[in-house]
Every structure is written in structure tokens, then in C-alpha cells.
Amino acid sequence: MQNCVCNDMVRAKMRIAIDASNLRAGGGVSHLVELLKTADPIRDRFDHITIFGPSATLEQLRSDVEWLTLVCHPWLDMSLPFRTTWRRLILPSLLNGNFDILFSPGGILAPTELPRVTMCRNMLPFDKIEKARYRVSLQRARIEILRRLQSRAFAEAEGVIFLTEFAKTSVLDQMSRPPKSCVVVPHGIAPRFSCAARIIRNIEDCTASDPFRLLYVSTVSPYKHQWHVVAAVAALQAEGFRVSLDIVGGGEPASIARLENEMKRHPDTDITYHGKVSFDEIHRHYHQSDGFIFASTCENMPNILLEAMAAGLPIICSEKRPMPDILGDAGCYVNPESPKQLALALKRFINEPDKRLAWSVAGARRAMEFTVERCAEETFSYLRDIYRTWRDPN
Numbered sequence: 001m002q003n004c005v006c007n008d009m010v011r012a013k014m015r016i017a018i019d020a021s022n023l024r025a026g027g028g029v030s031h032l033v034e035l036l037k038t039a040d041p042i043r044d045r046f047d048h049i050t051i052f053g054p055s056a057t058l059e060q061l062r063s064d065v066e067w068l069t070l071v072c073h074p075w076l077d078m079s080l081p082f083r084t085t086w087r088r089l090i091l092p093s094l095l096n097g098n099f100d101i102l103f104s105p106g107g108i109l110a111p112t113e114l115p116r117v118t119m120c121r122n123m124l125p126f127d128k129i130e131k132a133r134y135r136v137s138l139q140r141a142r143i144e145i146l147r148r149l150q151s152r153a154f155a156e157a158e159g160v161i162f163l164t165e166f167a168k169t170s171v172l173d174q175m176s177r178p179p180k181s182c183v184v185v186p187h188g189i190a191p192r193f194s195c196a197a198r199i200i201r202n203i204e205d206c207t208a209s210d211p212f213r214l215l216y217v218s219t220v221s222p223y224k225h226q227w228h229v230v231a232a233v234a235a236l237q238a239e240g241f242r243v244s245l246d247i248v249g250g251g252e253p254a255s256i257a258r259l260e261n262e263m264k265r266h267p268d269t270d271i272t273y274h275g276k277v278s279f280d281e282i283h284r285h286y287h288q289s290d291g292f293i294f295a296s297t298c299e300n301m302p303n304i305l306l307e308a309m310a311a312g313l314p315i316i317c318s319e320k321r322p323m324p325d326i327l328g329d330a331g332c333y334v335n336p337e338s339p340k341q342l343a344l345a346l347k348r349f350i351n352e353p354d355k356r357l358a359w360s361v362a363g364a365r366r367a368m369e370f371t372v373e374r375c376a377e378e379t380f381s382y383l384r385d386i387y388r389t390w391r392d393p394n
Contacts, residue, residue, distance in 0.1 A: 013047045013100070014045065014046045014047060014100050014101060014383070014384060014387055015046070015047050015048050015050075015098070015099045015100045015101075016046050016048070016049045016050070016099065016100070016101055016103055016383065017049075017050050017051075017052070017094075017095055017098075017099040017101070017102045017103070017114070018032070018049060018050070018051040018052070018053075018102075018103045018104075018105065019052055019053075019087065019091065019102060019103070019104040019105075019106065019110055020032060020051050020052060020053030020054075020057055020058075020105065020106065021052060021053055021054070021076050021083050021086065021087055021091075021106070022083065022087075022106035022107075022108055023053060023057055023105065023106050024054060024056065024057060025250075026219065027121065027187075027303050028105060028106060028121055029057055029060060029279075030279050030303065031105065031187055031303075031375075032051075032057075032061065032105060033060055033061060033062075033279070034187075034188060034190055034372045034375070035372070035375065035376050035379065036049075036061055036062050036068065037062060037190075037372065038188075038372045038373050038375075038376040039376055039380070040376075041067045043377070044376065044377065044380035044381075045380070045384060046067075046380060046383075046384075047067070048067050048068075048069070049067060049068050049069070050068075050069040050070075050071060050099070051068070051069070051070050051071065052071045052072075052073070052076070052091060052094070053070070053071075053072060053076060054072060054076040054077050054083075055072045055076075055077055056077075058070040058071075058072055060279075071094075073086055073090065075090070087108070087110045088110065088111060091110045091112075092110055092111050092112045095110070095112045095114055096112060096113055096114065099114060100114065100115075100387055101114055101115050101116075101117065101383055101386065101387045101390075102114045102115070102116045102117070103116075103117050103118075103383060104116060104117070104118045104119070104153070104157075105118070105119045105121070105161075106118075106119075106121070107119055107120060107121055107122065107146075107149075107150045107153055107154075108149050108150065108153055109152075109153045109156060109157060115158040115159075115386050115387055115390035116156070116157045116158055116159075117157060117158060117159040117160070117161065117382070117383055117386055118153050118154065118157045118159075118160055118161070119160070119161045119162075119163075120150070120154065120160060120161070120162050120163065120167055120168075120171055120300065121163065121300055122146070122150075122300060123167060123170065123171075123298055123299060123300040124143055124223070124298055125143050125144070125146045125147030125150060126147060126170055126171050126174055127170075127298050130222075130223045130297065130298040131143055131144075133222035133223060134222065139252070151174070151175055154171070154175065154179050154182075155175065155177040155178070155179060157179065157180070158180055158181060158386050158389075158390055159179070159180070159181045159182065159183070159382060159383075159385075159386040160179040160181070160182040160183075161182070161183055161184075161185050161379065161382065162182060162183070162184045162185075163184070163185070163186055163187060163300050163301035164184065164186065164300065164301045164322045164325060164326075165184055165325070166321050166322035166325055167300045167301065167322070168182060168184055181386065181389075183378075183382050185375060185378045185379055185382065186301060186370055186374075186375065187301055187303055187306070187370065187375055188370050188371045188372035188373065188374055188375035188376070189303070189306045189307055189310045189367055189370050189371070189372065190283075190372060191372075192283050193283045193286060193307045193310040193311050194310050194311065194312075194364070194367075195286070195287050195310075195311045195312045195313075195364075198311075198312035198313070198360050198364075200290075200314070200353050200356050200357045200360060201290055201353070202353050203241065203242065203243075203350050203351060203353075206242040206243070207242060208242055211242045211243050211244040211270060212241070212242060212243045212244070212290050212291065212350060213243075213244050213246065213288065213289045213290045213291070214233060214243055214244065214245045214246070214289065214290070214291050214292070214293055214346075215245075215246050215248070215285055215286065215289035215291070215292050215293070215308075215313070216229055216245065216246070216247050216248070216292070216293045216294070216295065217247075217248045217249055217282065217285065217286075217292075217304050217307070217308070218248075218249045218294070218295075218296060218304055219249045219250060219251045219252075220247075220249055220250070220251025220252065220255045220256050220259055221251055221252055221255050222252075222255055223296060223297045223298040224249075224251075224255070224295060224296050225295040225296070225297065225336045225337060226247055226255075226259045226262075226295070227258055227259050227261075227262035228295060228336060228337060228338070228339045228342055229245065229247070229293055229295050229336075229342060230245065230247075230259065230262045230263055230266065230269075230271055231262060231265075231266075231339035231342075231343075232339045232340075232342035232343040232346055233245040233269070233271060233343075233346070234265075234266035234269045234271065235339070235340075235343040236343055236346055236347060236350075237266075237269050237270065239347075241347070241350060243270070243346075243350065244270040244271070244272070245269075245270070245271045245272070245293075246272050246274060246285060246289070247259070247271070247272070247273045247274065248274045248275075248276075248277050248282065248285055249275075249276060249277075250275060250276030259273060260273065282307075283307070283311070286307060286308060286311035286313060287311060289311075289313060290313075290314075291313060291314050291315070291316065291349065291350070291356065292308040292311075292313040292314070292315045292316070293315075293316050293317075293346075294308065294315060294316075294317045294318055294323065295318050295336035295342070296318055296320075296323075296336070297318055297320045297336060297337065298320070299320075299322060299323065300322075301322065301326070302322075302323060302326060305317065305323060305326055305327060306326065306367055306370055308363070309326075309327065309330065309363035309364060309366060309367035310364060310367035310368075310370075311364075312360045312361075312363065312364040313360065313363070314331070314332075314349070314355075314356035314357070314359040314360045314363070315327060315330070315331035315332070315359060315363060316331065316332045316333075316334060316342075316345055316346060316349050317331045317332065317333055317334070318333070318334070318335075318336045319333040319334060319335060319336075320336075326366075327363065327366070328362070328366055329362065330359050330362035330363035330365075330366055331359050331363060332345060332348070332349050332355075332359070
């Protein structure tokens with residue numbers, strides 16, 4: 001009985017430090033935002049959370065609760081060498097004696113005596129085929145450095161959180177030294193993405209002023225293939241299909257230039273690149289669309305795909321894993337690197353409203369399994385387990 005009481009006290013008083021120094025945009029920040037919205041110190045049995053991060057990241061996090069402290073050091077708003085130096089030299093002195101566990105969701109660890117838990121968020125460093133798209137470049141060098149840093153972090157941490165079984169298997173197969181402990185905790189989708197009533201329109205009911213609205217949300221990168229989607233949609237429009245395409249997402253300058261050059265090749269088409277849209281507003285694009293395209297060939301856990309599913313959008317999707325693991329039979333699969341195959345698949349997709357309805361219902365149902373509450377509970381439960389084992393290894 002005494003041991004049980006001690007363990008309960010350890011879990012209840014867990015003081016968590018979160019190193020968000022390398023989370024500056026994208027899914028890492030949105031995951032942290034949603035995790036904190038749902039966190040409950042009573043349910044999740046922690047005493048306090050302190051987050052260290054750049055000011056732009058911290059501004060997006062909640063600040064209305066007593067159990068959360070946000071800390072920004074001036075170096076965290078500066079270039080990579082300053083952020084790296086801060087993580088290695090300054091953060092350890094802030095951690096030791098003041099916290100019980102360090103959670104580093106960005107996949108890179110600070111040196112500390114505390115137990116450390118990190119996350120595998122990015123599959124690109126571990127995908128040889130996708131890395132080759134960057135050829136000999138500064139970006140390719142950065143990806144290689146990231147692979148080494150993350151492989152080392154996964155091996156040294158007391159715990160590693162993977163987002164999918166696909167990511168876990170793929171990464172562990174490449175590691176010479178496996179993690180001490182690992183678990184799969186999928187991300188959750190915020191309720192605001194859900195759409196109560198999805199109208200499945202026939203293409204015959206669409207007009208030039210009110211076309212069938214296709215949407216692709218993602219960062220613009222070599223493995224996202226937005227230019228192939230543009231070519232495919234332009235081919236459909238040339239055949240007289242009353243469809244439009246909205247592309248949403250920031251990205252790499254070279255890839256954005258490639259996208260814009262492809263759009264210039266089709267100047268009279270109804271295709272719009274919106275650039276980066278605030279995460280707080282992005283759900284509106286899903287709710288205003290009739291169909292969704294996801295053409296990425298490299299993902300860990302595609303939150304964007306889940307967001308489209310939650311919105312009840314029928315989806316035409318990349319056939320590369322882990323997309324089929326997430327979408328299941330709730331969509332149409334295609335090789336996204338072939339504009340011709342994309343166009344043919346889109347044509348069938350648009351001409352089959354009954355299938356689109358079935359995909360819409362099935363996708364929304366599958367998305368209900370990926371809740372923010374489940375993600376938070378499983379994440380904090382794993383942190384407690386790691387801390388308890390570290391405190392009492394016997």
C-alpha cells in the first residue's frame with residue numbers, strides 16, 4: 001500500500017518541461033496548441049508545465065491557466081546557431097532541480113540528468129527516395145544532419161513517441177541502437193474541422209460561377225507534387241469540366257516557384273494558390289470545398305488528411321504509405337507523380353457522386369477515432385510511465 005501511495009504522489013507532482021525551441025511552424029506547433037487546450041492537470045496527473053520556445057510559437061499557446069508557464073529566451077528568436085547553443089548550454093541549467101521530466105516534441109534533445117521523451121515527427125530524413133529529390137543542395141545537407149541528430153536522440157532518450165506504426169517500423173529498421181522505450185500515439189483532430197452536413201454535388205449541377213471546388217492543403221515541397229495536381233486539374237478544365245482548384249500552404253521558395261511556373265503554363269484555368277493560411281482559419285477552406293486532393297509521397301502522420309476526413313470531404317489520395325493506413329477504404333487512391341493518372345482518377349472521382357458520398361461518410365467516421373483528448377491522455381500517460389520507471393527502475 002505504501003508503494004502505491006508513493007507512486008501516486010510521484011505521478012501527481014510531475015513537473016514537465018517542454019523544449020519547443022525548434023518548433024516554429026506547421027504540424028509541430030499545431031499539435032502543441034491542441035495538446036495544451038485539452039491537457040488537464042487532474043486527469044493527466046501533472047503539477048505544472050513550462051514551455052521554452054520562440055516568441056512566435058508561444059504566442060499561439062494558451063496562457064489562461066495557472067499550471068502553464070511560457071518562457072522565451074532572446075536567442076530562441078535568432079538563427080539556428082543561437083538556438084542550438086541555447087539548447088546545449090543554457091537550457092540544462094534551467095532544467096536540473098526544477099523539473100521532473102523533459103519532453104522534446106521536436107526530435108532533438110538537450111543534455112540533462114532528467115529523463116527525456118522525444119517524438120518522431122518527420123519521415124523525410126529517413127526516406128532515401130524522397131531525400132534524393134533534393135539532390136546536392138544545402139537543404140539536402142540539413143536533412144542528413146537532422147537524420148543523424150534524431151537517430152541519436154531516439155537512441156539516447158528514455159522514451160520515443162511515434163505517430164504511426166508505419167513510422168515506428170520504418171525508423172527502427174534504420175537504427176543500429178533501438179530506443180529504450182517507444183510507443184505509438186496518433187495525433188488528434190480539433191472538433192472545429194468537423195462539418196455537420198456535407199452536400200455531395202453532381203458535376204452537372206456545377207457552373208462556371210459555382211464550380212466543383214477541389215482543395216489541396218499542404219506545404220509546398222518536392223514530395224508534395226502540387227504542380228502535378230495543377231496539370232491534372234488543368235487537363236480536366238480543358239475537357240470542359242466545371243472544376244476549380246484551391247491550393248493552400250506555405251513552403252520552400254524553389255518549390256513555390258515550380259508551382260507558380262506550372263500555373264503560368266495554364267493561365268486561363270480556375271486555379272488559385274492562396275499561400276500560407278492561419279491554422280485558426282484553415283478549417284473554413286475545408287468547409288467550402290467539394291473534394292480534397294492529397295498528393296504527398298512522404299508523411300509520418302498526415303494531419304491534413306485527417307482534417308479533410310473530419311470535414312467529411314471525399315478524398316483522392318496518394319497511394320504511398322502511411323496514407324492508406326489512415327484513410328482506409330474511405331477514398332480513391334492514385335499515383336500522385338503522374339499528372340495523366342491524376343487526371344483520369346479525378347475524372348472518375350468527379351463523375352461518381354455515390355462513391356463520393358460513401359467516402360465522405362466513411363472518412364468522417366474514421367476521423368472520429370483520432371481525438372485530441374485521446375492524444376493528450378495517451379501522451380501524458382506515457383510521460384508518467386517513463387518518469388515512474390526512471391524514479392523506480394525496479
